[in-house]
Amino acid sequence: MAWYRNSYECTECGEEWEDEWSCCCDDECPNCGSSDWSPVDSENLxxxxxxxxxxxxxxxxxxxxxxxxxxxxxxxxxxxxxxxxxxxxxxxxxxxxx
Ligand SMILES: [Zn+2]
Incomplete structure (x- = not known):
């Protein structure tokens, strides 16, 4: 199935992280826990x-x-x-x- 590596950036605390999903999902900040961050970049894997x-x-x-x-x-x-x-x-x- 479609598989992506998404890059996220939390503008509340400055955390940047990557996650792999089967879609371009919104994700939660692993540092401060704020949610609904949309990927700033997405690589199709x-x-x-x-x-x-x-x-x-x-x-x-x-x-x-x-x-x-x-x-x-x-x-x-x-x-x-x-x-x-x-x-x-x-x-x-x-x-x-x-
Ligand atoms: Zn954060």
Whole structure:
């Protein structure tokens, strides 16, 4: 499923923190406890592409039925960069089919 690393900033006490969510949720400040902070930045982690020493691209995605963690599964491995980019787009579709 869609998976994000969100960055937050509390303007009440200046605390900055990150959290991983399956959506762009509001979060509570871990320092002073004030709530309803919206992410100032959000990184989509639904799909990750890893490369090894031999420049093989491994495309992982978080399946649509994943629960409270991303539960990455390997979609494919390839040495062809353009194919890896295509598979990455495909993987985003698989992680968030709606
Ligand atoms: Zn705070």
């Amino acid at each position: 639904s799909v990750i592409v890893e490369t090894d020493d031999e420049m093989t691209f491994s495309i992982y995605y978080s399946p649509a039925d994943a629960g409270h963690c991303p539960d990455y599964v390997l979609l494919a491995e390839t040495k062809i960069k353009n194919l890896a980019l295509f598979l990455q787009k495909l993987a985003f579709q698989l992680s968030a089919p709606e």
